[in-house]
Amino acid sequence: DSGVTQTPKHLITATGQRVTLRCSPRSGDLSVYWYQQSLDQGLQFLIQYYNGEERAKGNILERFSAQQFPDLHSELNLSSLELGDSALYFCASSVRGEPGQPQHFGDGTRLSIL
């Protein structure tokens, strides 16, 4: 058990809808990362937060947004969903988000767009 909790585990919705994925980092970790995993693209970094502030941005679509709250949990919001957004979404956390610190992953949210 990594200590990172993601909810929900599965989400099925339709095109055009909006969903929110939630992540609780390991106790004591200040940094949260979001990744998208699809079969053909592997793990794609979306965005990183550290202590409530955005630290780094990757290949995150404008339809997607995220935030980290004062209690350090994070939410990833996906809107105007398209079929191609179907994927596994992982959250990871690390102590301070510095280079070389290991990232601990949750078990992901499987998003299926019908």
Added chain:
Amino acid sequence: QQQVKQSPQSLIVQKGGISIINCAYENTAFDYFPWYQQFPGKGPALLIAIRPDVSEKKEGRFTISFNKSAKQFSLHIMDSQPGDSATYFCAGRPSGNTPLVFGKGTRLSVIA
């Protein structure tokens, strides 16, 4: 965008054999190279990591070999076991406070 190229895409190894997964990174000063192991239905978990000032790192049956001049690094799993069957991801971090760049993964199957 910085890339890490991983091969093979899939690998089948006999129990007791050696599993070898290779990764290459592009023209940049990567400073940290972790390997992650992912079982079905689970998130990736850090397996072993190396920095470029070291040519080899061993932890139990898992060894990372690093060739800085060739910009290549590899994971060797000695005495492979069916329980090692998983997807393995290599990654690299461009120097500075930048996120990890992952390879596309290798699905390893160890058969008895």
